[in-house]
Amino acid sequence: MINIYNEINALEGTFRKTSEFEELKEAVELVKxxxxxxxxxxxxxxIQIELQKKQLAGEEILEDELVYAxxxxxLAQQNEKISSxxxxxxxxxKVIEEVNRILVKPIQTLYEGI
Structure with a gap:
């Protein structure tokens, strides 16, 4: 039986070497x-996390909370470093979405024709 975790760990290493990951890493450092x-x-x-917690708990998000968010x-988008x-x-x-699409493709093919 194949150990999928070895393959996933190898993929993680490759993922860290992508230009997209490197670009994010550099952008995070600039913000830090x-x-x-x-x-x-x-x-x-x-603020994002607080609103998500309320939403998951089924609590109402108040108008002033939305305005504040x-x-x-x-303000975050106006900051060039954060925006970048x-x-x-x-x-x-987008890379993650593509990898996910590839990973679930075998499952989708199982259900074809049902």
Whole structure:
């Protein structure tokens, strides 16, 4: 029997060598090394997580919370370093989506014709 985890670990190593991963890594470092950008991003992320927790708990998200989240998102997007980091993350997400599509393809073919 094949040990899929060996293959996945090898894929992780390859993943870390992609230009998309390297671009994100560099963008993250730029944000980390800029105190203002780091604080703006931390605040934005904190708000995102709080809203996600409320949503998962089935709690209502209040209008003022949404407005505050939108303002935090706008502030983050206005910061060039954060914006570049988020763009790099989106590029990397596309690679992940493609890998996922390839991984689930065998499952999809099993169900073809049903």
């Amino acid at each position: 090394n800029d105190e203002e950008a780091l604080n703006v991003f931390k605040n934005f992320r904190k 939108q303002k935090a998102a706008q 980091m988020l763009e790099a993350e989106m590029k990397l997400s």
